[in-house]
Amino acid sequence: MSVTMSRYKQPKKLENLALCRLGDWVAQQAECQMLPIAMLSQKDPSTAQDTLSHNVDCIRGYLDVNVPWMLHDLLVNEAIRALSSLLDKTKQSLGFRGCMGKFVSQMNVIVKMAEVLFTKNLTIVSVDTIPKMLRTVFYSKLYMLNGLVYLNLGSLSGGWKTSDMEYAVIKSLKELHRLKYLFINYDCTDNILRCVVENCKLLEKLDVSCSKCITNESMDIVAKMKNLRSVQLYRTFVTLEGFVKLLIKCRNIEDIGRCDEIGKILEYIDLNYCEITTFNLKSYVSRYATLNQLQLAVQMCPYIRSMTVFHNTLQSDLMVLIGLGELKELKLLSCDFYADQIKQILQVKGCNLVNLHLEHVDQIDLNALMYISQMCPFLESLTLYNCTLIQHTSLYTKKLEIEPFRNLKKITCVSTCTDEQLLFMLTNCINVQFIHLGTAIQLTDEFMFNILDKNPLVYLKELRIMQSDFLTMISVQRIIQSCMSLEILVELESWTLLTENDREYIRNYIKVNNYNIDTAPIRRYDS
Template identity: 45%
Template sequence: MPKIKQPLKLEALALKSSVKWLTDTGRKLMKIIETLTKREVGGSSEFLKSQVQLLYNIFEYNVPCYLFDRFCEEVFIAIPLLIESITKGVGNHSSSMGKYLTKVNVAVSLAEVVASPFLRILNFDDMPKMMRHLLYSKLKQMKGLAYLNLSSLSGGWKTCEMEPVVLNSVIYLHNLQVLILNYDCTDNILRALNTACPRLRTLDIASSKSISNNSIKYLVEFPCLRSLQLHRTSVSIEGYVQLLLKLPLLEDIGRFDEIGRCLEYIDMTYENFPDYPTLNLKIFSTRFVVTKHLQILAKMCPEIKHVSIFHNPLSNDLMALVPINKLAELRLLSCDFFGDQIRDVLQVKGCNITYLHFEHVDQIDMNALMYISQFCPDLKHFTIYNCELMESTSLYTRRLDIPPFINLERLTIAAQCKHQHLEFILSNCFKIKYIHIGTMVPTDDALFDRLLLKNPMQDLEELRIIFSNDLTIATAYKLVNVCPNLMILNELESWTRINKLELECFKIFIETRNFDLNIKPLRRCKTEEDDDNI
């Protein structure tokens, strides 16, 4: 049986009650502002501003600084629900549009209470767009921010208009360590960051068309930078070479299809010099690579742990991965398991591999799965995506030395396969925590009966089966009865043999026993809060 829902901690209850009090106060303010608006528009604006400032002072004084990030999360859950309830109340009455806009304005203004120096994490992706403009103007007050995700701002359409907004804010954010600013970053913003944010460790400015080789002189001035994302910018090979050489702590430079040529250029330049450069890169991701690039990578980047490449059999040999001593995460696209020597690579490097991702990889059959299970005993994360698992012509008959996939914790399989493939993977992975099964994978009750008999999946926390023509509600009940740590069982609505009545009865079964199990569809799992919490 899943775990029973536990009562929330007192501090969590206090946060929820505080936010509920905030929304209740907002509802009262709406009536007052609505009355004042009829008399004098300017007066209502000033009154709202003063009341929001009073609320800000109350929360800043009473919410402990270590809880402010969680308080912000609760506010970003409650205000959209408040706006949604306002929208439902208005309906289709066009005559009520003025009242509606007044109420929404008050609801959005409540978000100002989070604009505090105590806030350390702010993600604009988590809030409705109507709230973003307000908080853009309040960023200067959040001087304690360490993580800031500004999302896409204008999406690159109004970079000139958004630049002053960012410039007027970042100069106050001296504690910033992570900044995500896609599409609208400029050289002026980088110049301001150089001065204001000396501790910046992660910078994601992907898709910013204003970023070019002229921006490199600002990027190399971040002494602590470890992760830099420049995908779809105008930075060329020359710029990347400068970044690799002048940022000694850089571990991740994001996906760049010409990164191999950058390494080749550096190798040719310093080949005969005694001070041959050693880079600190740990992640290598590209769609174009040749054998020589992989050989240079092994020599120049001894700390490489993650390799993601698109294989071209005419230009690269995967055996060149063998000299990469610390290789632990391997992501391969478009290759053959046996024909391109993936088996041989895993035989040599598999003892260190903990993450394996196959995408459009052919020749995967039962033998291939057996080799993976034996060569990669510490594999924790295994993904098979858009592959076609074949039936074996001759089966590997030798006794397996190691139980297959004994340490596997996360499995994602979205590929054409047979029952025996899935059963082989899941029968012995006693530590499995997360399973995602795609639409092309055949599943039925008999399969799960056999699986759960061999492996009760005591550690399983999340199971997502996107679609099934043969699974019934019996499997859902069996999973609940057998898996004690199950917390998420998604997409039951896509099991075509479950009717609405059975699903409703299952929901009642979960609720009446107070199980801590989320069975909502993924599209509705953004929050577990209901309108009743406002």
């Protein structure tokens, strides 16, 4: 689809319309069942439940036969949407003198109707996205979804009723033989891990963060998962001993998530297991690292692609990182651009980098931004978070050999910076698709026009300007006219010069012109 076409809302595909109506049809079936089931419940509750179960089984079989398997996940989303709306409608219909027995019967029918979605064709379930009223049926009937590939059980009981949740989880996991991705936060136990080992042979990623029942002994069980590539153990009771056991026994592990002790773990292995020379880790995330620990990381984990490290000037030298031959993503915290030789690191490794995240990094001036643009020509994502951007003392006078930031797709600047620095970044990233500007940056109409005159941002899809005391309706209109691919324009509620009438006018203007732009207030922290 061309840029010109994508700026306008397109008619929905017949496939999407059909799935939407089918989701509504599922909700209508629940609504049609309410009255007869309620009446039957008054006479014979047991027969009412059997009748409802039989009807649900018939509808499930009908959907299983008539909906192509590759569309079932999309159908589930539409059906949950429709059932959720019906739940809200039913709640609102309960008046002050309404019959509570009838209301409970109606709610039970809606919840029960969610079971029509439980077939082998469902491959993705993320409980956090399911309305709370419907979660119970998913928890209790997960064993029916034997085609699941991705399962995110969320926080379950939040660690308060771990033993109560264990039985239901194990009962379900015994049937999920195709599972590759499993997330159980707070409530994972050793018994659940044993069940995974025995029944989920294809599992590649396991997240048991915040589960207090996971200890060093649990690592003996995890080590039996032969296809495991990633395991998240943050805020569990796994200590250095457990991580050592994990790395030695699971030689295919590529990611252990955030582990502030990883440096000490590598030192311990280097000291006590001389025969083990390298690991397959591709991600390194630690808030503490000495020079020796970084050297061991480079030596023992040569395949690292993503490096996140908190710099301590007195203990580590970042230049060690140039030894990582496959480094693609670099996140540095608490350091100085020049004093800690970040420039020199980028000079050597910049051509490899596609993602650069600088957090609490000082000494960044316009020259530093120019160096980044020249040394990292393939950079796709740049983040400056709480950095100190300073005025330059002497400007880089050479003509830039490479056009700056031509491959940049995503830019996040949550730092105070000068107009000149911001102008350099935003006028050169001609292919950028995502821009996030923090509250410390105060744009004006004139500055916005200056940017768009030099770089119309025709590929920009999402713009987040978190706060502004100076931008007006003129800027909004210019942004909409210039950014032809724009789909999301948010945080207008934080532009103090815009009134509610202004925002209503913007919404109507977008609607009348059929622009494909969403201005609804949202909060996303995935930048």
